[in-house]
Amino acid sequence: MDDETIVKSAMDRTTDDLPPLPDLVPLAIRQGRRRVARARLAVVAGSFAVVTATALGLTLLPGTASQVPIPAAPPSPSPSAYRTPVTLEPTPGQQPPARVPDAERQRLADFQQRAAALLDELLPDSVTDVRPVADHVRQYRITAGGRTFPLFLSVAPADDEPQPCPSVQDKRLTCSMVDLGGGRTARALKMMMGPDTYGYEVGLRHGRSRASLSVTAAEPTKTQPAVSSPVTTEALLTVVRDRRFTDLLTYADEHPVQKKDTSVVGG
Amino acid sequence: MPAPHGSDGFEEFARAGQQRLYRTAYLLCGDAETARDLTQTTLAKLFQHWRKVAAADHPHAYAKTVLTRTFLAERRRGLRDLLAFTRTGGLGPAxxxxxxxxxxxxxxxxxxxxxxxxxxxxxxxxxxxxxxxxxxxxxxxxxxxxxxxxxxxxxxxxxxxxxxxxxxxxxxxxx
Known part of the structure; x- marks a missing residue:
């Protein structure tokens, strides 16, 4: 057997062992639509810059605005749009996640898939990917601008009252109470996580649970510095105000996905 | 297999080709999860330029080109390494x-x-x-x-x- 045949045969056998591939087409179409929309916006932005530079002072011609291509709204996430969970390496000294029965584990994984699909739809277009973190029901990873950021969605039974803003504030923590309508309020936090690096969180009561949605900064790597969360409180509030997100919270409130939690959410 | 024209043809083309692209991606990346990401990104790019792809003489060859160039571009940016860092084992489960x-x-x-x-x-x-x-x-x-x-x-x-x-x-x- 010659070298070429041996290598070809090894490649054949290696790829035969691959785990089955979920249908990537629905996610690819969604990602593709976003690429089309971004490309169109880039063209529009470029044209606008040229027009502005060369014809400053001129008003736009009638009808121009209507010619701007508006990206088509992405379709609702398909149930088959499976998002491969991210698996975290335990850090030294960290306890592995508690073992749960298979059926419960599957229920939590399904909840994460549903949440990830909805978040992908509701978060700004700059967020190009949302994935659950395996075996950590409140953790997700989002991608924006080529960087990965931790996202936390926590819905845990809690007896306490809605948490007000801390009475003492400084530049490391900005807090405001926001009216969501229908008698609901949310606490919006901007948290300094490092020099000029911020994370954001929105917290609220829902039924018998305390819920929070937060995105923290991307940690520095060997080649890249820490980066603030690309999702601000305004974007988080857009998610929280959506009826489908409320439905998700209602499910988690009626069928808890986390244990009763007395710790500070978002961590 | 010739790729059908029209926007609807993409799904058929992608479903027929994704498994093969995935296998190639696996040999390029060396881990199954990264290969899935690479395959998905490739399909998204093909969707973006679908008219051009569908009109090509060899759409599947076009897909291989996109896959390979995406792999090389991402390797240059080190993005895949960053993602792989957050996952267990580079080679995936045995x-x-x-x-x-x-x-x-x-x-x-x-x-x-x-x-x-x-x-x-x-x-x-x-x-x-x-x-x-x-x-x-x-x-x-x-x-x-x-x-x-x-x-x-x-x-x-x-x-x-x-x-x-x-x-x-x-x-x-x-x-």
């Missing part, structure tokens, strides 16, 4: 297969090659593309492809030595 050693050895040997050399080997020996096609796809000379492939092939053959014999033995005995 399969319950008789030739697990061969898989590990091959992927380790491929990982020793620089990304472009790895892409050349995969395109030349897995995809069975001609030297001329590989050179065109990677925008380099045919002599570069020939010399790189020759060196890489010898290196892979050297690494595969025992693992290959072991796997062949298992295959022959059916265990």
């Amino acid at each position: 399969p319950l297969a008789a030739h697990a050693d061969l898989r590990v050895t091959l992927l380790a040997a491929l990982a020793e090659l620089p990304p472009r050399a790895r892409a050349m080997v995969v395109l030349r020996y897995w995809e069975d593309l001609s030297v001329e096609t590989v050179a065109s796809l990677l925008r380099c000379s045919e002599s570069t492809v020939k010399s790189q492939c020759s060196r890489s092939l010898a290196r892979l053959r050297d690494r595969l030595g025992e693992a290959h014999l072991y796997a062949t033995d298992h295959h022959a005995t059916g265990s």
